[in-house]
Amino acid sequence: MSDTEAADSxxxxxxxxxxxxxxxxxxxxxxxxxxxxxxxLASMVRILRRRALAEEALQDVFVSIWxxxxxxxxxxxxxxxxxxxxxxxxxIDVLRSxxxxxxxxxxxxxxxxxxxxxSGDWSSAGRSAAALxxxxxxxxxxxxxxxxxxxxxxxxxxxxxxxxxxxxGTIKSWIRRGLASLRQCLEK
Amino acid sequence: xxxxxxxxxxxxxxxxxxxxLRGAARxxxxxxxxxxxxxxxxxxxxxxxxxxxxxxxxxxxxSQGVWERIEERIGAAGSARAVAPRRGTSRPALRALAAxxxxxxxxxxxxxxxxxxxxSRLQTVATIQGTQGALVWSIELDSRRERMRAVALAGxxxxxxxxxxxxxxAPGKGAPVSLGVLPDAGQLERTLNAAQRTALANAAxxxxxxxxxxxxxxxxxxxPVLFVAALKRA
Numbered sequence: 001m002s003d004t005e006a007a008d009s010x011x012x013x014x015x016x017x018x019x020x021x022x023x024x025x026x027x028x029x030x031x032x033x034x035x036x037x038x039x040x041l042a043s044m045v046r047i048l049r050r051r052a053l054a055e056e057a058l059q060d061v062f063v064s065i066w067x068x069x070x071x072x073x074x075x076x077x078x079x080x081x082x083x084x085x086x087x088x089x090x091x092i093d094v095l096r097s098x099x100x101x102x103x104x105x106x107x108x109x110x111x112x113x114x115x116x117x118x119s120g121d122w123s124s125a126g127r128s129a130a131a132l133x134x135x136x137x138x139x140x141x142x143x144x145x146x147x148x149x150x151x152x153x154x155x156x157x158x159x160x161x162x163x164x165x166x167x168x169g170t171i172k173s174w175i176r177r178g179l180a181s182l183r184q185c186l187e188k
Numbered sequence: 189x190x191x192x193x194x195x196x197x198x199x200x201x202x203x204x205x206x207x208x209l210r211g212a213a214r215x216x217x218x219x220x221x222x223x224x225x226x227x228x229x230x231x232x233x234x235x236x237x238x239x240x241x242x243x244x245x246x247x248x249x250x251s252q253g254v255w256e257r258i259e260e261r262i263g264a265a266g267s268a269r270a271v272a273p274r275r276g277t278s279r280p281a282l283r284a285l286a287a288x289x290x291x292x293x294x295x296x297x298x299x300x301x302x303x304x305x306x307x308s309r310l311q312t313v314a315t316i317q318g319t320q321g322a323l324v325w326s327i328e329l330d331s332r333r334e335r336m337r338a339v340a341l342a343g344x345x346x347x348x349x350x351x352x353x354x355x356x357x358a359p360g361k362g363a364p365v366s367l368g369v370l371p372d373a374g375q376l377e378r379t380l381n382a383a384q385r386t387a388l389a390n391a392a393x394x395x396x397x398x399x400x401x402x403x404x405x406x407x408x409x410x411x412p413v414l415f416v417a418a419l420k421r422a
Contacts, residue, residue, distance in 0.1 A: 005373065010341045026262070027311070033255055034315045035326070035341070038247030045248055047207070055254050062258045077236050084242050085205075085235045092207050096214070132240050150208045151241050157208055179202040186237055 007078075010035070014079035021069035029066055036080070037062070040087035047091040047154030057094045061087050095154055135185035143178030146171055201230035205238050247317065310337055314394050314417045324415065325370055327354070327394065333385055336367065339375040353399045355409060356387035357416070369403045370396065394419055 020028030044054040064086055072082055136144060149155040161168045203209040204217050221227040310328040317324060328337045355364035365387035368378055398411035
């Protein structure tokens with residue numbers, strides 16, 4: 001089975017489970033949890049830095065999936081994207097309501113494999129990831145770094161300015177231009 | 189903010205998905221996308237573009253108890269309606285037949301002269317995951333633990349000239365018992381024999397090894413152990 005086929009078959013299975021959740025099947029929610037919670041939690045812990053906080057937010061996410069399952073429309077995109085998007089938006093919401101200190105060492109220790117940042121296993125993400133990877137390589141090093149820090153670690157423009165030592169305006173322009181280049185490349 | 193410019197909408201959608209649109213601007217944008225489909229559609233496009241970045245992170249298993257709290261929270265909503273028992277999901281024809289039966293029951297005023305045997309429900313007892321988070325197989329058993337289904341999910345890339353074999357790991361020093369070869373794609377269902385049922389009843393974990401095509405010739409693992417996963421109790 002190719003990576004793309006595997007990703008497609010997982011998306012089909014997840015879509016089926018989401019439909020069962022809409023029909024109030026709790027076993028389906030449990031199966032979704034088994035399949036996707038570790039991936040969602042990984043993304044949320046990177047943004048929120050505190051595992052306990054991320055796990056609380058993960059509960060909100062699954063309650064939300066249970067409530068919103070009927071709104072899922074598989075024709076608008078893969079199930080994994082829908083699920084991860086809910087998880088990420090929730091983490092960013094919590095980030096803005098909690099005072100999360102980016103630089104607390106104790107919290108940083110809980111980050112899994114911080115050194116793999118941005119160099120993850122793209123193959124499991126299938127077709128869309130292959131295109132993203134190709135287009136990502138075309139960005140300048142600064143643009144790539146800015147987008148990765150923002151997306152994977154949930155850093156704000158100001159956070160990125162702080163960790164890179166560059167002026168805020170420069171960071172905003174790295175990201176703006178990086179996103180514009182990504183868009184151009186992905187639409188080719 | 190000028191809201192009629194496609195470039196501006198696209199730029200805001202991209203920074204929203206990226207996470208750099210914050211504070212009041214983020215809240216304003218969220219309200220806007222909830223009412224304007226063309227804004228929501230740009231958000232979905234950017235989610236499709238960027239979210240694969242998040243799929244590359246090594247997965248983290250949630251702590252014990254997280255699921256229980258989710259269950260408690262959906263409890264009130266879930267108990268209001270009876271949850272229909274899940275039927276064997278790999279059998280659309282059977283499910284269609286079941287639906288027809290329901291209709292028959294309604295039209296015949298509840299009198300149905302014949303019944304079909306409902307397959308017992310399959311439950312996921314183990315999810316076997318690779319180190320990079322590529323989901324590989326889901327192992328399901330029926331309530332009597334007699335029928336097993338292995339579903340290849342993502343990342344179960346076939347290795348030419350080899351088979352993946354599943355084992356029940358006995359606690360202590362007992363030898364692992366083969367549960368058969370796993371599918372490279374799709375799913376495989378089999379009835380377990382008495383020895384396999386006993387081994388599964390006693391095992392706390394299952395393992396996957398790389399074996400010659402068709403599985404280990406000796407009945408004991410010969411290749412490297414690729415994955416180990418915990419087995420859920422029924």
